[in-house]
Amino acid sequence: MEILQFITDVGFPIGSSCLGMYFVFLTLKFLLDSVLEKIKSLIGIIKQLDKRVTGMSNDILNIDNLVSQALEIPPEKPIKKVE
DSSP states (O other): OHHHHHHHHHOHHHHHHHHHHHHHHHHHHHHHHHHHHHHHHHHHHHHHHHHHHHHHHHHHHHHHHHHHHHTTOOOOOOOOOOO
């Protein structure tokens, strides 16, 4: 009954506008919640990929050192990053 009292106090156009805004708010909230869940899952996937890349980089450096020692080749100097 509160909704009917509100509509009689402010008028039908304003009451229906408020209900329409509430519907838009609920729709946006639903959409943004689903997007947020997808973003969180993508962040988790990216973190796992970053860990794998770091591990693979360390493995490649170890293999490079082992091959350099086995073939008696001096190891290469690390490349300096240009900033």
